Amino acid sequence: MRAMASRDYGFGDPLALATAETGQNARILLVEDRAITADRLAAALAPYHRVDVEPDPGQALQRAPEENYDVILVSLNLAGFDGLRLCSQLRSLDRTRNAAVLMLAEADDKGRILRGLDIGVHDYLMRPVDRNELVARVRSQVRRKRFADRLRDSVEASMALAITDPLTGLHNRRYLDAHLASLFADAARRARPLSLLVLDLDRFKRINDTYGHDAGDEVLREFATRVRLHTRGIDVVARFGGEELVVVVPDASLDGARAIAERIRERIESQPFAVHSGTRTVPVTVSIGVASLQGADAGPVDLLKRADLALYRAKEEGRNRVVA
Ligand code: GH3
Ligand code: MG
Ligand code: MG
Ligand code: MG
Numbered sequence: 001m002r003a004m005a006s007r008d009y010g011f012g013d014p015l016a017l018a019t020a021e022t023g024q025n026a027r028i029l030l031v032e033d034r035a036i037t038a039d040r041l042a043a044a045l046a047p048y049h050r051v052d053v054e055p056d057p058g059q060a061l062q063r064a065p066e067e068n069y070d071v072i073l074v075s076l077n078l079a080g081f082d083g084l085r086l087c088s089q090l091r092s093l094d095r096t097r098n099a100a101v102l103m104l105a106e107a108d109d110k111g112r113i114l115r116g117l118d119i120g121v122h123d124y125l126m127r128p129v130d131r132n133e134l135v136a137r138v139r140s141q142v143r144r145k146r147f148a149d150r151l152r153d154s155v156e157a158s159m160a161l162a163i164t165d166p167l168t169g170l171h172n173r174r175y176l177d178a179h180l181a182s183l184f185a186d187a188a189r190r191a192r193p194l195s196l197l198v199l200d201l202d203r204f205k206r207i208n209d210t211y212g213h214d215a216g217d218e219v220l221r222e223f224a225t226r227v228r229l230h231t232r233g234i235d236v237v238a239r240f241g242g243e244e245l246v247v248v249v250p251d252a253s254l255d256g257a258r259a260i261a262e263r264i265r266e267r268i269e270s271q272p273f274a275v276h277s278g279t280r281t282v283p284v285t286v287s288i289g290v291a292s293l294q295g296a297d298a299g300p301v302d303l304l305k306r307a308d309l310a311l312y313r314a315k316e317e318g319r320n321r322v323v324a
Helices: 014-021 035-045 057-067 083-092 107-118 131-162 173-190 204-211 213-229 254-270 300-316
Strands: 027-031 050-054 071-075 100-105 123-126 194-201 236-241 244-250 273-275 280-282 286-292
Touching: 027 035, 027 057, 035 050, 035 131, 050 057, 057 071, 057 083, 071 083, 071 131, 083 100, 083 107, 100 107, 100 131, 107 123, 123 131, 173 194, 173 236, 173 244, 173 300, 194 204, 194 213, 194 254, 194 300, 204 213, 204 280, 213 236, 213 244, 213 254, 213 273, 244 254, 254 286, 286 300
Parallel strands: 027 050, 027 071, 071 100, 100 123
Antiparallel strands: 194 244, 194 286, 236 244, 273 280
Protein backbone atom coordinates (compact mmCIF):
# COMPACT_ATOMS: atom_id res chain seq x y z
CA MET A 1 0.00 0.00 0.00
CA ARG A 2 1.22 3.47 -0.78
CA ALA A 3 -0.45 6.49 0.74
CA MET A 4 0.55 9.72 -0.96
CA ALA A 5 0.91 12.92 0.99
CA SER A 6 -1.04 16.01 0.03
CA ARG A 7 0.89 17.48 -2.91
CA ASP A 8 4.33 16.89 -4.37
CA TYR A 9 5.78 20.41 -4.32
CA GLY A 10 8.70 21.15 -6.62
CA PHE A 11 12.17 22.01 -5.37
CA GLY A 12 12.57 25.74 -4.68
CA ASP A 13 8.87 26.20 -4.01
CA PRO A 14 8.57 28.30 -0.82
CA LEU A 15 5.80 26.03 0.41
CA ALA A 16 8.04 23.00 -0.09
CA LEU A 17 10.78 24.71 1.89
CA ALA A 18 8.33 25.54 4.66
CA THR A 19 7.20 21.90 4.95
CA ALA A 20 10.85 20.81 4.93
CA GLU A 21 11.57 23.19 7.80
CA THR A 22 8.78 21.81 9.92
CA GLY A 23 9.92 18.23 9.34
CA GLN A 24 7.14 17.14 7.03
CA ASN A 25 6.72 15.62 3.58
CA ALA A 26 9.19 12.84 4.33
CA ARG A 27 9.52 9.33 2.90
CA ILE A 28 8.53 6.74 5.44
CA LEU A 29 8.70 2.96 5.49
CA LEU A 30 6.49 1.12 7.95
CA VAL A 31 7.53 -2.49 8.61
CA GLU A 32 4.46 -3.99 10.23
CA ASP A 33 2.70 -7.30 9.49
CA ARG A 34 -0.51 -6.60 11.41
CA ALA A 35 -2.67 -5.22 8.64
CA ILE A 36 -5.11 -3.30 10.83
CA THR A 37 -2.35 -1.56 12.80
CA ALA A 38 -0.42 -0.83 9.60
CA ASP A 39 -3.48 0.80 8.00
CA ARG A 40 -4.19 2.89 11.09
CA LEU A 41 -0.60 4.18 11.44
CA ALA A 42 -0.21 4.82 7.71
CA ALA A 43 -3.47 6.79 7.70
CA ALA A 44 -2.27 8.92 10.63
CA LEU A 45 0.95 9.83 8.80
CA ALA A 46 -0.47 10.13 5.28
CA PRO A 47 -1.60 13.79 5.51
CA TYR A 48 2.01 14.84 6.14
CA HIS A 49 4.28 12.22 4.55
CA ARG A 50 4.62 9.58 1.84
CA VAL A 51 4.20 6.24 3.55
CA ASP A 52 5.05 2.75 2.25
CA VAL A 53 3.99 -0.32 4.21
CA GLU A 54 6.01 -3.55 4.08
CA PRO A 55 4.86 -6.57 6.11
CA ASP A 56 7.89 -8.73 5.25
CA PRO A 57 11.21 -7.93 7.01
CA GLY A 58 13.29 -9.57 4.25
CA GLN A 59 11.57 -7.42 1.62
CA ALA A 60 12.00 -4.36 3.83
CA LEU A 61 15.75 -4.94 3.98
CA GLN A 62 15.90 -5.17 0.18
CA ARG A 63 13.73 -2.16 -0.39
CA ALA A 64 15.14 0.26 2.14
CA PRO A 65 18.58 0.75 0.54
CA GLU A 66 16.96 1.43 -2.85
CA GLU A 67 14.36 3.96 -1.72
CA ASN A 68 16.24 6.44 0.46
CA TYR A 69 13.69 6.65 3.27
CA ASP A 70 13.90 9.40 5.88
CA VAL A 71 12.22 7.36 8.60
CA ILE A 72 11.80 3.60 9.01
CA LEU A 73 9.32 2.34 11.61
CA VAL A 74 9.95 -1.27 12.61
CA SER A 75 7.63 -3.52 14.59
CA LEU A 76 9.56 -5.48 17.23
CA ASN A 77 6.82 -8.10 17.16
CA LEU A 78 6.80 -9.43 13.61
CA ALA A 79 5.57 -13.02 13.30
CA GLY A 80 8.57 -15.36 13.54
CA PHE A 81 11.14 -12.56 13.25
CA ASP A 82 12.97 -10.34 15.72
CA GLY A 83 12.41 -6.75 14.55
CA LEU A 84 15.47 -5.69 16.53
CA ARG A 85 17.64 -7.64 14.08
CA LEU A 86 16.22 -5.59 11.21
CA CYS A 87 16.85 -2.36 13.16
CA SER A 88 20.45 -3.38 13.69
CA GLN A 89 20.93 -4.17 9.98
CA LEU A 90 19.36 -0.84 8.94
CA ARG A 91 21.69 1.02 11.32
CA SER A 92 24.79 -0.64 9.90
CA LEU A 93 24.14 -0.67 6.14
CA ASP A 94 25.82 2.19 4.24
CA ARG A 95 22.69 3.01 2.28
CA THR A 96 20.30 3.11 5.24
CA ARG A 97 22.38 4.26 8.22
CA ASN A 98 21.32 7.88 7.76
CA ALA A 99 17.61 7.07 8.05
CA ALA A 100 15.90 7.54 11.41
CA VAL A 101 14.79 4.18 12.81
CA LEU A 102 11.89 3.92 15.29
CA MET A 103 10.73 0.77 17.08
CA LEU A 104 7.09 -0.14 17.64
CA ALA A 105 7.13 -1.98 20.98
CA GLU A 106 4.94 -3.67 23.53
CA ALA A 107 5.01 -3.35 27.31
CA ASP A 108 7.14 -6.49 27.80
CA ASP A 109 9.73 -5.35 25.20
CA LYS A 110 11.68 -3.21 27.73
CA GLY A 111 14.88 -5.25 27.36
CA ARG A 112 14.86 -5.06 23.58
CA ILE A 113 14.04 -1.33 23.62
CA LEU A 114 17.15 -0.69 25.71
CA ARG A 115 19.29 -2.84 23.43
CA GLY A 116 17.81 -1.02 20.42
CA LEU A 117 18.63 2.41 21.81
CA ASP A 118 22.09 1.09 22.64
CA ILE A 119 22.80 0.14 18.98
CA GLY A 120 21.66 3.55 17.74
CA VAL A 121 17.92 3.18 17.09
CA HIS A 122 16.63 6.73 17.39
CA ASP A 123 13.34 6.37 19.25
CA TYR A 124 10.44 4.03 20.04
CA LEU A 125 6.65 4.08 20.39
CA MET A 126 4.59 1.93 22.75
CA ARG A 127 1.53 0.07 21.56
CA PRO A 128 -1.25 0.91 21.33
CA VAL A 129 0.31 3.76 19.38
CA ASP A 130 -1.25 7.17 19.98
CA ARG A 131 -1.77 8.95 16.62
CA ASN A 132 -0.69 12.37 17.83
CA GLU A 133 2.38 10.99 19.52
CA LEU A 134 3.27 9.07 16.36
CA VAL A 135 2.99 12.19 14.21
CA ALA A 136 5.00 14.27 16.69
CA ARG A 137 7.82 11.75 17.16
CA VAL A 138 8.14 11.15 13.42
CA ARG A 139 8.22 14.88 12.76
CA SER A 140 10.95 15.41 15.32
CA GLN A 141 13.04 12.62 13.74
CA VAL A 142 12.53 14.09 10.25
CA ARG A 143 13.73 17.46 11.52
CA ARG A 144 16.79 15.93 13.16
CA LYS A 145 17.60 13.88 10.05
CA ARG A 146 17.29 16.85 7.68
CA PHE A 147 19.60 18.88 9.86
CA ALA A 148 22.12 16.00 9.88
CA ASP A 149 21.82 15.65 6.06
CA ARG A 150 22.55 19.36 5.57
CA LEU A 151 25.50 19.22 7.92
CA ARG A 152 26.94 16.17 6.13
CA ASP A 153 26.48 17.83 2.72
CA SER A 154 28.27 20.98 3.82
CA VAL A 155 31.13 19.04 5.42
CA GLU A 156 31.55 17.06 2.18
CA ALA A 157 31.43 20.25 0.13
CA SER A 158 34.11 21.96 2.21
CA MET A 159 36.29 18.86 2.11
CA ALA A 160 36.04 18.92 -1.70
CA LEU A 161 36.90 22.64 -1.73
CA ALA A 162 39.95 22.05 0.45
CA ILE A 163 41.54 19.71 -2.12
CA THR A 164 40.48 21.51 -5.33
CA ASP A 165 42.23 24.30 -7.20
CA PRO A 166 39.55 26.96 -7.83
CA LEU A 167 40.93 28.24 -11.16
CA THR A 168 41.32 24.93 -12.99
CA GLY A 169 39.15 22.54 -10.97
CA LEU A 170 42.15 20.20 -10.74
CA HIS A 171 43.37 18.71 -7.48
CA ASN A 172 45.59 21.11 -5.56
CA ARG A 173 49.01 20.57 -4.07
CA ARG A 174 47.57 19.68 -0.69
CA TYR A 175 45.76 16.74 -2.30
CA LEU A 176 48.86 15.67 -4.19
CA ASP A 177 51.00 15.76 -1.04
CA ALA A 178 48.45 13.67 0.80
CA HIS A 179 48.06 11.06 -1.94
CA LEU A 180 51.52 10.74 -3.43
CA ALA A 181 52.78 8.73 -0.47
CA SER A 182 49.93 6.23 -0.71
CA LEU A 183 50.27 5.87 -4.51
CA PHE A 184 53.97 5.30 -3.91
CA ALA A 185 53.36 2.66 -1.25
CA ASP A 186 50.77 0.97 -3.44
CA ALA A 187 53.19 0.73 -6.39
CA ALA A 188 55.95 -0.64 -4.15
CA ARG A 189 53.64 -3.26 -2.63
CA ARG A 190 52.42 -4.46 -6.03
CA ALA A 191 55.94 -4.21 -7.47
CA ARG A 192 54.54 -2.04 -10.26
CA PRO A 193 56.13 0.98 -11.93
CA LEU A 194 55.00 4.51 -11.07
CA SER A 195 55.87 7.62 -13.06
CA LEU A 196 55.54 11.31 -12.50
CA LEU A 197 55.39 14.23 -14.93
CA VAL A 198 56.09 17.85 -14.03
CA LEU A 199 54.70 20.21 -16.68
CA ASP A 200 55.56 23.91 -16.86
CA LEU A 201 54.31 26.34 -19.50
CA ASP A 202 57.04 28.08 -21.46
CA ARG A 203 57.48 31.87 -21.12
CA PHE A 204 54.13 32.12 -19.42
CA LYS A 205 55.05 35.44 -17.88
CA ARG A 206 55.25 36.82 -21.42
CA ILE A 207 51.68 35.66 -22.12
CA ASN A 208 50.47 37.50 -19.01
CA ASP A 209 52.45 40.60 -19.95
CA THR A 210 51.25 40.62 -23.56
CA TYR A 211 47.60 39.61 -23.28
CA GLY A 212 46.77 40.36 -19.66
CA HIS A 213 46.34 38.30 -16.51
CA ASP A 214 42.78 37.22 -17.41
CA ALA A 215 44.03 35.79 -20.70
CA GLY A 216 46.72 34.01 -18.68
CA ASP A 217 43.97 32.47 -16.57
CA GLU A 218 42.13 31.33 -19.69
CA VAL A 219 45.32 29.66 -20.92
CA LEU A 220 45.77 27.90 -17.56
CA ARG A 221 42.22 26.54 -17.64
CA GLU A 222 42.64 25.26 -21.19
CA PHE A 223 46.03 23.79 -20.25
CA ALA A 224 44.36 21.85 -17.43
CA THR A 225 41.59 20.65 -19.74
CA ARG A 226 43.99 19.36 -22.36
CA VAL A 227 46.17 17.56 -19.84
CA ARG A 228 43.12 15.89 -18.33
CA LEU A 229 41.93 14.90 -21.78
CA HIS A 230 45.20 13.10 -22.50
CA THR A 231 45.50 11.24 -19.22
CA ARG A 232 43.47 8.39 -17.76
CA GLY A 233 40.98 8.46 -14.91
CA ILE A 234 43.40 6.75 -12.53
CA ASP A 235 46.15 9.30 -13.22
CA VAL A 236 46.27 12.09 -10.64
CA VAL A 237 46.46 15.54 -12.22
CA ALA A 238 47.22 18.38 -9.80
CA ARG A 239 48.08 22.05 -10.05
CA PHE A 240 51.41 22.20 -8.28
CA GLY A 241 52.13 25.91 -8.55
CA GLY A 242 51.30 28.90 -10.77
CA GLU A 243 51.67 27.45 -14.28
CA GLU A 244 52.99 24.11 -13.21
CA LEU A 245 51.04 20.83 -13.15
CA VAL A 246 52.01 17.42 -11.85
CA VAL A 247 50.64 14.17 -13.27
CA VAL A 248 51.13 10.91 -11.37
CA VAL A 249 50.85 7.91 -13.69
CA PRO A 250 50.42 4.57 -11.91
CA ASP A 251 51.59 1.43 -13.72
CA ALA A 252 53.57 3.40 -16.33
CA SER A 253 57.25 2.70 -16.98
CA LEU A 254 59.62 5.53 -17.89
CA ASP A 255 59.08 4.81 -21.60
CA GLY A 256 55.30 4.75 -21.19
CA ALA A 257 55.32 8.00 -19.25
CA ARG A 258 57.62 9.64 -21.80
CA ALA A 259 55.13 8.73 -24.54
CA ILE A 260 52.24 10.25 -22.56
CA ALA A 261 54.28 13.41 -21.95
CA GLU A 262 55.20 13.68 -25.63
CA ARG A 263 51.52 13.34 -26.61
CA ILE A 264 50.54 16.14 -24.21
CA ARG A 265 53.41 18.37 -25.39
CA GLU A 266 52.30 17.89 -28.97
CA ARG A 267 48.62 18.62 -28.16
CA ILE A 268 49.60 21.92 -26.50
CA GLU A 269 51.85 23.07 -29.36
CA SER A 270 49.67 22.02 -32.29
CA GLN A 271 46.56 24.00 -31.39
CA PRO A 272 46.88 27.67 -30.33
CA PHE A 273 44.92 28.62 -27.18
CA ALA A 274 41.82 30.82 -27.40
CA VAL A 275 41.85 33.90 -25.14
CA HIS A 276 39.69 37.00 -24.65
CA SER A 277 36.59 34.80 -24.82
CA GLY A 278 37.63 33.25 -28.11
CA THR A 279 38.31 36.49 -29.99
CA ARG A 280 41.99 35.70 -30.44
CA THR A 281 44.48 32.88 -30.12
CA VAL A 282 47.91 32.54 -28.53
CA PRO A 283 50.59 29.97 -29.34
CA VAL A 284 51.57 28.08 -26.18
CA THR A 285 54.24 25.46 -25.53
CA VAL A 286 55.08 23.33 -22.51
CA SER A 287 58.20 21.71 -21.10
CA ILE A 288 57.87 18.39 -19.29
CA GLY A 289 60.16 16.52 -16.91
CA VAL A 290 59.55 12.81 -16.38
CA ALA A 291 60.80 10.44 -13.69
CA SER A 292 59.94 6.87 -12.76
CA LEU A 293 60.09 4.98 -9.52
CA GLN A 294 63.45 3.30 -8.93
CA GLY A 295 64.49 0.89 -6.22
CA ALA A 296 66.90 3.53 -4.95
CA ASP A 297 64.17 6.13 -4.29
CA ALA A 298 63.66 6.78 -0.62
CA GLY A 299 60.20 8.26 -1.21
CA PRO A 300 57.89 10.47 -3.27
CA VAL A 301 60.04 13.52 -2.58
CA ASP A 302 62.95 11.96 -4.50
CA LEU A 303 60.69 11.19 -7.45
CA LEU A 304 59.45 14.79 -7.55
CA LYS A 305 63.01 16.06 -7.28
CA ARG A 306 64.17 13.95 -10.22
CA ALA A 307 61.20 14.99 -12.38
CA ASP A 308 61.92 18.61 -11.49
CA LEU A 309 65.58 18.22 -12.51
CA ALA A 310 64.44 16.73 -15.83
CA LEU A 311 62.12 19.73 -16.30
CA TYR A 312 65.02 22.08 -15.59
CA ARG A 313 67.02 20.35 -18.34
CA ALA A 314 64.08 20.62 -20.74
CA LYS A 315 64.07 24.40 -20.16
CA GLU A 316 67.87 24.58 -20.54
CA GLU A 317 67.81 22.62 -23.78
CA GLY A 318 65.44 25.11 -25.39
CA ARG A 319 61.89 24.45 -23.98
CA ASN A 320 58.91 22.81 -25.75
CA ARG A 321 60.35 19.38 -25.07
CA VAL A 322 60.18 16.29 -22.88
CA VAL A 323 63.18 15.15 -20.85
CA ALA A 324 63.10 11.81 -19.04
P1 GH3 B 1 59.73 29.47 -18.14
O1 GH3 B 1 59.65 29.09 -19.54
O2 GH3 B 1 61.14 29.51 -17.62
O3 GH3 B 1 58.88 28.61 -17.25
O4 GH3 B 1 59.20 30.96 -18.03
P2 GH3 B 1 57.89 31.46 -17.29
O5 GH3 B 1 57.66 32.88 -17.69
O6 GH3 B 1 56.77 30.53 -17.52
O7 GH3 B 1 58.31 31.28 -15.77
P3 GH3 B 1 58.12 32.16 -14.51
O8 GH3 B 1 58.17 31.20 -13.37
O9 GH3 B 1 59.12 33.27 -14.50
O10 GH3 B 1 56.68 32.80 -14.62
C1 GH3 B 1 55.54 32.14 -14.23
C2 GH3 B 1 54.43 33.14 -14.25
O11 GH3 B 1 53.20 32.55 -13.97
C3 GH3 B 1 54.60 34.25 -13.26
C4 GH3 B 1 53.23 34.46 -12.66
O12 GH3 B 1 52.80 35.79 -12.79
C5 GH3 B 1 52.33 33.59 -13.49
N1 GH3 B 1 51.23 33.03 -12.75
C6 GH3 B 1 51.28 32.25 -11.64
N2 GH3 B 1 50.03 31.92 -11.24
C7 GH3 B 1 49.18 32.49 -12.12
C8 GH3 B 1 47.74 32.52 -12.25
O13 GH3 B 1 46.99 31.93 -11.45
N3 GH3 B 1 47.20 33.23 -13.28
C9 GH3 B 1 48.00 33.88 -14.18
N4 GH3 B 1 47.39 34.54 -15.16
N5 GH3 B 1 49.33 33.88 -14.08
C10 GH3 B 1 49.92 33.20 -13.08
MG1 MG C 1 59.43 29.10 -14.29
MG1 MG D 1 56.87 28.51 -16.93
MG1 MG E 1 56.91 27.71 -13.26
